[in-house]
Amino acid sequence: MDVINLVISDSENRYRILRPIGTWGPDFSLIVYEVLVIDSENKASRAAFKMIKETDDLHEMVVDDVNRSLRLGSDRGCRYILPIISAFYSQIRDDITLCIVLYYDSHVVSLRSLLSTNPDITDGLHDKFLRIVLVRVLKALRKIHKNYNHHMQITAGNIFYNAQTDTIQLAYAASVYERYPTSNDGNLFSVNKMLSWALAPEVIDEEAMEFVYFYNTNKSDIWLLGIAALELAYGKIPVESRKELLEIARYVSEVKILPNSWQALRQKTAELIADRAMPPKKRKFASTSQASNNALSTEMEKRLSVCFGNFVAACLDADLDKRASAKQLKRHGFRKKNAGSMQHFRDVIVKEKNPHVARLFSVKPKRKLEKMEKKQIPKSPLGPRS
Template sequence: MDENIGLVITDGEKSYKILEPVGIWGPQMNLIVYDAAVLGADDDLEKAPHFALKMIPEMGDLQEYHDMTLEDLHKSRKLADDVIARGYILPVTNSFYSEIRGKLTLCIVFPCKADVISLRSVMSTGPRFADGIPEAFIKIAMVRVVRGLQQIHNRIYNEKRMHHMQLTTNAIVFNHVSETVQLSYAATVYESGAILNDNNVYSMNKMLAWGLAPEVKGVDEPFGYVHAYDTAKSDIWLVGIAALELAYGKILVESRKELLQVARYICQVKVLPDTWEDLKLKSAELAADKDLPIKKRKLSNEEAITASLANVAKGRFSDCFAKFLAFCLDADLNKRASAMQLGKHAFLQEGVGSMINFRDIVVKGLSPHVLRVLGPKKPRC
């Protein structure tokens, strides 16, 4: 049994009782995030406010990661101090040091699963969105994600531009209190749900490794933890990967190479098949064709691509969404969007639906008849 369950820690004013594990975090995804209740005069845990709690000792084996976590905390606080940024970024509620079993321990408190739910959790906890959420709702979420990134990228910390670096669908959350989509960032990022589950197909550390932009240094198998970028555009790549996951649900790949093939296909063809398996198949066919001598190519010359586009039946996804993804997933940094450029893309500018509909249909799972109100408006690119 986890020795921290039932432990009571205090910040000098409030006391928090640790109830159960709710997620994992850290470089190896081996540190636990707990659900903790704020104790009141009657110690009624059902009525008490609940929060998520991270803990990490100041000294010892985890000292290096403690220092990185403290840096993340400062970054989160920097955004929380800005009235505009805190509308898009999930805030840290409290932070303090407490002596736990003789070790001075950094404790970070932030909204828990009762108040927020990640979009990955929405897709993985029921069959309704197991194969992705409708494009109209992806658009609503992406507007908030890109605006949140703009707030992050506009800030300087220790003379360096701030980056997200851990943006997945698990870091895109719906906040039930503010009733809007926000980004978990820095100190509030963790993987909810499966606790130390090596078979979890949604493993955040694996998706971050395979999903990282091609230019990120030091990314190879076995993958290490990345704590620094050279360019903010590496975050934009993660926006594209997150949007792909929202579109298709489980984006299972056997290797990083396979995911890069998918990105190249999207950038070249700018058409999205209805299923993830079909997208992988077409991506592999295009990659194999490009390896042939030019005269023998049947798929990867401009004429063939133009012809294939003319014959594509309109399916789940608009060409504008495909072009949005291509703007995120271009391997050429000069062609990949910045957060400001991405915010001006037609996909995020036209026909953006209601957050109330997003809440009711995607988060609460009510009847999808409201989809008729949203569309089918297809933005023009």
């Protein structure tokens, strides 16, 4: 159904559908659109827009996502979770349709987008900026887990810099979707691989596309946090198969040292696998500690700290009993170090690097910021249908 230029209204705004910008849903078959939002005073802004018919099999699941986003998004203690703007029902061409309005480029920018468009960080974030991001993502994740929920789709594409609140936020539930790729071709997290390759070993061990909507443990989210940390550290993490990704994760969890480049990490992983296939007397690395010492000695200047390597290793242990929980990561040495300021992150990583959000980067007075945050509390989708 062609919906381009279609105008949809709720009680406050009109939404003109402009173009597709991404996908969402179990098999990424549903379209996310860019819309022009026109308010009662004829002021225009832009947003992202999801739609699903009430008769669709996925409708109840999406309503559940919306309600989870609303509950956490309206909680002032959840400032590190990206809320939705609003959700409402509308009759679109004879079908009652749930519409979800999301923040878009004029307000937020994903870290994956920054990694692919900012030439200064195409090879990954510096250690101090990784700390700024991961401290806040971990706070969001702990809040999600405290509410007895799982995330299940943690990637650099779902971690955002929000220009209005000047912080890092994790998209969750209804605010999650996959943007069409920019220049980050070859990334592990392309639409057709994201759901299967990155998941923890206990969740899925096949390469076939499979939608996962339930975990048995919060620690499966911690695995995804570790994979996302690798993407943030290296800019992109192309691999040939899920098997290779699991091998790299095993190397990181054992050696706990991250080289300066993704290619070097792949190479060191392959070397350790080949070494272990040799007879014991011919092995170069008699123990994991020797492999760690070798990793430390091969690079004169480390871009990624040993502390960060330990943090990622704690996330990527295949043994659930040994893998860290969000609570344990809160006490990790990497998190405890000075995480730096958001102003530093904004000025170095974001400001003037992305034209969509540059105009919003002036520091706002606290009182004005509080007013803006109040406006972000979403409206319930369960009211009267129009």
